[in-house]
Amino acid sequence: MTTNSLPVRTEPPVRTLVEKPAGRGRRLLRQGAGRQHHAGPLAYVLLVVMAVLSIFPLYWTMVAASTDNTRVSQTPPPFLPGPNLFSNLARAWDEAAMGKAMINSLIVAGVISLSTVMFATLAGFAFAKLRFKGRNVLLMLVIGTMMVPPQLGVVPLFMMMSELGWSQQLPAVIFPTLVSAVGVFFMRQYLSEALPDELVEAGRVDGAHSLRIFWSIVLPVARPAMAVLFMITFVHAWNDFFWPFVVLDMTNPTVPVALTQLSAGYVRDQSLIMAGALLGTLPLLAMFVVFGRQIVSGIMAGAVKG
Numbered sequence: 001m002t003t004n005s006l007p008v009r010t011e012p013p014v015r016t017l018v019e020k021p022a023g024r025g026r027r028l029l030r031q032g033a034g035r036q037h038h039a040g041p042l043a044y045v046l047l048v049v050m051a052v053l054s055i056f057p058l059y060w061t062m063v064a065a066s067t068d069n070t071r072v073s074q075t076p077p078p079f080l081p082g083p084n085l086f087s088n089l090a091r092a093w094d095e096a097a098m099g100k101a102m103i104n105s106l107i108v109a110g111v112i113s114l115s116t117v118m119f120a121t122l123a124g125f126a127f128a129k130l131r132f133k134g135r136n137v138l139l140m141l142v143i144g145t146m147m148v149p150p151q152l153g154v155v156p157l158f159m160m161m162s163e164l165g166w167s168q169q170l171p172a173v174i175f176p177t178l179v180s181a182v183g184v185f186f187m188r189q190y191l192s193e194a195l196p197d198e199l200v201e202a203g204r205v206d207g208a209h210s211l212r213i214f215w216s217i218v219l220p221v222a223r224p225a226m227a228v229l230f231m232i233t234f235v236h237a238w239n240d241f242f243w244p245f246v247v248l249d250m251t252n253p254t255v256p257v258a259l260t261q262l263s264a265g266y267v268r269d270q271s272l273i274m275a276g277a278l279l280g281t282l283p284l285l286a287m288f289v290v291f292g293r294q295i296v297s298g299i300m301a302g303a304v305k306g
Contacts (some may be wrong), residue, residue: 058281064274065089072270088275092262096276097250101258102283104170108244108254109237111174116233117226119179124187125218129200130210139188145181154246161247172247173254177237183229190225191218231291235284255280 064072066085071078092098126132127139157176158167166172195218203213219226241256248257262269262276 058285061274061278061281064271065278067271069269069271072274084271085275088271089279092272092276092279095272096258096261097253098255098258098276098279101253101255102280104252105238105254105280106283108170108173109234112177112237113230113234115178116180116183117230120183120187120229121191121218121222121226122214123179123184124189124191124222125195125214127184127188128191129195129197142181142184146185150243154243158246167247168249168252170248170252173240173244176243177240180233183233186229187222187225191222194225195221227291231288234287238280238284 062085063078063081065088067078067082068084071082123142127135127142161167161172161176164172166175199217199221200213203217208216239256240254244254244257245260248254250257250261253261259273259276259280262273
């Protein structure tokens with residue numbers, strides 16, 4: 001008994017979504033692999049313009065600091081450095097007590113930056129990866145403090161510092177700013193994306209507690225963001241004027257507070273003020289020159305790989 005078999009319909013092979021380029025396409029890919037792409041002339045022109053606009057304020061500060069007050073006030077103003085730079089720097093150093101002011105600013109900015117980075121990373125890890133009651137409410141409260149103007153808390157904060165006996169002392173500047181809501185939110189957003197949940201769960205499986213996970217897993221992952229946060233916090237703390245001006249005096253100033261001494265009197269010596277501003281800017285420039293490459297390389301090392 002024979003049966004007629006039905007004809008079998010053959011389907012064409014399914015084509016992959018990504019096919020290997022053939023012929024001339026493969027040759028073009030091989031030629032383009034490893035080739036360095038250069039920007040066009042317009043990109044270089046824009047980069048040069050932006051670099052000039054960014055450097056010009058610093059250059060003008062140096063020009064104004066190297067002349068006398070009469071020359072700075074002339075129209076048109078000078079655009080080339082004068083011969084009085086080092087003498088004006090020496091005068092500003094002596095009249096504003098810049099040596100003590102720089103030491104105070106270095107202590108204040110260093111302690112505030114280190115504490116902000118550590119506390120913000122701890123809080124950011126807790127808000128990003130730990131599960132506990134009231135987490136979202138606490139996060140909203142932290143973000144809500146960013147909406148409150150800091151000037152509203154000056155009077156009660158000054159009264160608190162006076163009760164603690166810290167008036168006219170550096171702890172009065174340091175302790176109110178040991179951590180910032182911006183830093184907590186910044187680290188929380190970074191760790192939410194950069195730290196996989198699987199790494200935290202693997203640490204739990206191995207028996208590590210939260211602090212051990214933070215030290216061994218979170219810190220290496222968060223290092224690029226911590227470097228950026230440290231730089232931003234250090235610059236902000238170094239340039240902060242309002243609260244140090246309220247709680248400190250001229251006998252124990254930071255750099256911005258000491259610079260106000262140069263503008264005292266009926267006639268302001270603009271060249272002397274610019275010399276003091278240049279002295280206060282040099283440590284920030286030196287820090288960026290020394291640590292800028294490490295910060296940029298840390299950011300690149302923390303980039304997401306495809």
